[in-house]
Amino acid sequence: xxxxxxxxxxxxxxxxxxxxxxxxxxxxxxxxxxxxxxxxxxxxxxxxxxxxxxxxxxxxxxxxxxxxxxxxxxxxxxxxxxxxxxxxxxxxxxxxxxxxxxxxxxxxxxxxxxxxxxxxxxxxxxxxxxxxxxxxxxxxxxxxxxxxxxxxxxxxxxxxxxxxxxxxxxxxxxxxxxxxxxxxxxxxxxxxxxxxxxxxxxxxxxxxxxxxxxxxxxxxxxxxxxxxxxxxxxxxxxxxxxxxxxxxxxxxxxx
Numbered sequence: 001x002x003x004x005x006x007x008x009x010x011x012x013x014x015x016x017x018x019x020x021x022x023x024x025x026x027x028x029x030x031x032x033x034x035x036x037x038x039x040x041x042x043x044x045x046x047x048x049x050x051x052x053x054x055x056x057x058x059x060x061x062x063x064x065x066x067x068x069x070x071x072x073x074x075x076x077x078x079x080x081x082x083x084x085x086x087x088x089x090x091x092x093x094x095x096x097x098x099x100x101x102x103x104x105x106x107x108x109x110x111x112x113x114x115x116x117x118x119x120x121x122x123x124x125x126x127x128x129x130x131x132x133x134x135x136x137x138x139x140x141x142x143x144x145x146x147x148x149x150x151x152x153x154x155x156x157x158x159x160x161x162x163x164x165x166x167x168x169x170x171x172x173x174x175x176x177x178x179x180x181x182x183x184x185x186x187x188x189x190x191x192x193x194x195x196x197x198x199x200x201x202x203x204x205x206x207x208x209x210x211x212x213x214x215x216x217x218x219x220x221x222x223x224x225x226x227x228x229x230x231x232x233x234x235x236x237x238x239x240x241x242x243x244x245x246x247x248x249x250x251x252x253x254x255x
Contacts, residue, residue, distance in 0.1 A: 011101045012108070019109035035117050038068040049185050057187050059128060059216050065121060066211050067184030073114035074150055074204065075175050077107045081154035082161050083168045085251060092251060099248045103158045107150050115143075130217040138214035142207050145233055149203050152237030159240075159247040183208055189219070200228035203236075 042065045050060060057063050081103035085092065088102050125131065161167035182204045183191075191199065199205045206221040206229035213220035221229065 008098050008101065011097055012105055015101055015105035016108045016112075019105055020112060035120055038065055038072055038117070041068050045185055058218070059130075062125060062128065062216055063187070063212060063218070064185065066215060067182070067208055069114060069117055069121065070146065070204065070208055070211065071179060071182065071184055073110055074146065075179070077110045077150045078154055078157070078171060079175065080110070081106045082157045082171045085158055085162050086165070086168075099251060100155060100244060103154045104151055107147070107154055111147055111150075125215050128216070130215060132217075135214040138210050138220075142210040142214070145203065145210075145230065146207050148237055149207075149233045152233065152240035154240070155244040156236065156240035159244040162247065162251055178202070178204075187218070196225070200225055201232060203229040203233045205229055 042061055045068075046061045046064050049064075050056070084102045084106055085099060091102075092099060157167055157171055161171075181199070181202055183199070188196070188199065188205065188209065206226045209219070209221040209225075212218040220226075
């Protein structure tokens with residue numbers, strides 16, 4: 001059993017390293033693109049929404065940047081992981097190895113980029129004076145939730161996409177809607193109370209609110225919101241692992 005775990009971890013490390021090396025290969029600016037995209041998005045969205053928001057959000061550009069960092073990691077991970085097994089069909093047919101390594105390595109490589117961009121973002125946040133002793137454990141907890149949810153959901157949709165190729169198109173369409181259903185450009189306090197139950201099905205809600213609380217001193221998620229979001233993450237992860245484990249036995253037949 002220990003040998004299997006070690007083999008899995010070695011494969012995971014190797015494929016994650018491969019993903020990291022390939023991402024910015026032959027680029028001029030390299031890791032500059034870690035923050036370039038969210039900065040451009042923040043500038044455009046922030047300029048427009050500062051005129052539209054009825055209730056101004058304190059430190060709005062920082063608020064927006066946190067949301068965009070999280071969203072870019074999550075959406076890129078999900079969109080790249082979903083067809084990953086299909087794209088690696090030749091590798092799967094040539095060698096026997098844990099197939100889960102493929103989507104998880106994509107997510108981990110994206111998480112490394114997300115984490116580095118987040119570290120760069122910490123420098124301007126320090127000047128706001130909103131960080132406290134509780135910030136670090138809250139940030140680490142939100143990172144754990146984000147990574148767990150991304151892996152669990154990716155395993156689920158990746159395995160289903162091997163049998164039903166429409167899943168990849170469905171995920172692409174869903175991400176467009178999901179962006180607006182996540183409090184990235186707006187604070188959750190702007191949502192009418194009778195509609196808040198809808199956001200309890202979106203785990204990114206509590207993840208963002210935890211980061212906003214830790215870094216900007218904004219209100220965190222309520223107990224009901226946090227409990228329901230964590231519940232969705234746990235259920236999604238268990239379901240994702242179970243479905244992937246079951247479906248992966250037939251990948252050779254469907255590829």
